Amino acid sequence: MARILVIDDEPAIRGLLRQVLERAGHSVAEASNGREGIDQLEADDFEMVITDIVMPEREGIETIMRIKQGRPKTKIIVISGGGHRLAMDFLPVAKELGADLTFPKPFKPAEIIEAVDTLLGKAA
């Protein structure tokens, strides 16, 4: 049971992750971009952030940097479908900046649950 913030500009993905995570017993909050996500992180405590990278307003890389600056203990999983206009793969960059695990889209729900459990288990 953990509080997890899901940041993704695609509502269906947020909805999917919410369902998957809630079925696993976690409580989920959603944000549609990095700015909203950071706002929520400042207002509330989350043990984990699952974020996309390519988003309007504030993209994921910057968001990760902010989270790592302000709350280094927060676990971060990055899920990305690649660059929006260019087929750039940001996952290694995200990892370098402090993401604990990265997944390319499309992901398998089971992988996410396993990853969340692993990260939170390690933390515990």
Add this chain to the structure above:
Amino acid sequence: MDQQKESIVPQVRNSRARIDFIVAAVVTVVLYVVAAAFDMTERFLVWALNYEQFELDEVPFAFGLGALAFGWYSFRRWREYTEAERRTVETRHKLTREIDGRTAAETALTESEERYRRLVELSPEGIMVHVDGRIAFVNPAANRMLGAATPEALIGREIAPLVHPDDRAAARAQVRRVLNEGRADLRAEQVLIALDGREFTVETSWTPILHAGRPAVLKVFRDISARKQAEAALMQQKSLLESIIRSVPDAVLVAGMDGRITLSNGGVTAIFGYRPDEIIGQPTGLLTVGPGRINGNRKDGEPALAEPLSAEGAYRRKNGDVFPAETVRSPIRDAKGRPLGAITVIRDISERKRADQEKASLQEQMHQSQKLESLGTLAGGIAHDFNNLLAIINGYGELVINDLEAQHPVRKNVAEILAAGRRAEELVAQILAYSRNDRRELKPLQLDALLTEDLGMLRATLPATLEVKSDIAKNVPPVMADATQMHQVIMNLCVNAGHATGKSPGHLNLRLRARTLGGGRDKQLRPLLAEWPASLRRIDSIANGRGGRMWIGRLHAGRYGVITVQDTGSGMDFSTLQRVFDPFFTTKVVGDGTGLGLASVEGIVRGHDGAIVVETELGQGTRFDVFLPTEAPAPTLATTEDEQSYQGDERILLVDDDESLVQAISLGLGKFGYDVTAMTDGTEAMEAFRDTPNRWDLVVADHMMPGLTGVELAEQALGIRPDLPIILCTGLMDSATRDSALTVGVREFHLKPVLASDLAASVRRIFNAESVPAKGVA
């Protein structure tokens, strides 16, 4: 005349013979009469018949004997007379003829003298007679040439001063030979000096004659000054033409109407390899491929040398090489327009053709490369959205299927949806692999272990008729590669080999070797080691288009792991090979392949700084060699060791409208030791730079900024300091931006998001390159 005839001697002798004859006849008659008187006749007859009565009176006998003697004499004289008479008549006729002829000759002589006199007077040639070195006669032409008013001005003069001093000795020698040896065939050119001092060249002949009974020399001369001048001009023109022909780098040939070469210049030797002595006299056909290229042939088969020609054709060098050339032929005609032959200029255009072909090939490759790039960009562009959609479809699909009981009737349908979703995932993965930017984590990878692992899977996947053989070297150093992508490469190549073999039995060889490249010694790999744009493919046709060889990517000297996949399948012809790496090109039936298999192989191998060599021929099978560098390519992410080498103290102006990013990068670059001035407004940054352009050593600018774009800022800053290194960061690298940035003079590009370590690496690259003289310069 008649008096002359009367005095002729035979006439006199004839009249005396006549008198003698008459006198002798008269005496004979008288003697006979006296003898008769003495009745001697009868007696004589008796005596003549009867010797006993010989003693007769001797008087009548004596008279009779006398008459006989005179009769004989008279007869002789008569004969003499008639003979003389006949001769006289004959002689008279002869004389008459002789006298008539002599008269005619005298008349002719007179006329001839007159004619010769006129000839001499009117002759345009100078005629002069000199005796003992002095002029005895001159004709008006000689007079005129020598500038004398009258012949008297010359007659009596010494001849020597009229001859140019240079020619005097020779002239004296000639005159001596004429006089001493009687030679009449001597001719020479000499320069004469007129009385007014004018010099002129003459052609002179000398002939010995008698003049007033003394040996003299007849000198006939013709002014050839004009001819000499024309000759000199002609010689000059000829030597000019010759030097022009010699200096022409093209092959210049002159051929006669028989098609045989009469002149060849140095260009012929340089281009064809024939020395002039080897080619002169040879038919022009020696140089041509096929009949009548130089001469040309009209429809009637006659050489068309007389017709101008401008054409391209194939020619043959002495060593047998055939080469293309441009030919221009002009006929040569005599003054009356009759053809004498032709001059032909042959220009070797093999270099030009080669360059044209190379250019065409390069353009084609460029075009191809651009096409692929745009497809890649398109594919990469849709991948993000597509992955989101697939995440939703597959994710929710999984949720649904998990919620359904095992026997639920809908479950099968959802499973179909999920299966399609998984295939779509694979497709997107292929597209991303093809677009090369989907570079996953590159780690040292043992190819032998990877191939061994794949072999198991291949044996299970490929048809049983295909015998898979492997030869995997264990000594191959690890390559920097993404394992998943390498699996994809091997599987794609092997599955293709399986398709190429079809259902008939065949072999698939999978081989791994370590290979060290360097110096371009390997002819087969030369195209990959050459200075050839890495983005281009190169392809050669073999076996008359029944196959081909293709090189993709570029290799540098170094050590490589080489994966070889070779099949004994159907092989490909040249035109199939040309397209085989194109995305969406497939020879398989619908559903068997996506047309992205080899395209993604290319993308992945290029993404690993590797190269591919393909060799194929219809019916012979296909061989792919994949070269992967065993040394790490330029790191995209800094390691601790690298970070030390990224350190520096240059002053950097950093401009980005994203405040937090500017701060983060500024801090990051600060850690490497750089002195960073961070600004968030392009226009303000430009103003600051304009005020103190030398305050910074380098500018890092974001491209997409409100107000002033990065490229505009770069352009203005470089207008002030052309040597200023500028790094451009952009979230969107389209070719237009890239082109304009390159035109402006931006040194390096970075795709956002950008790391400070990447920037530091760029900064060092730029300044290290500046401090060390650039390779290949000078």
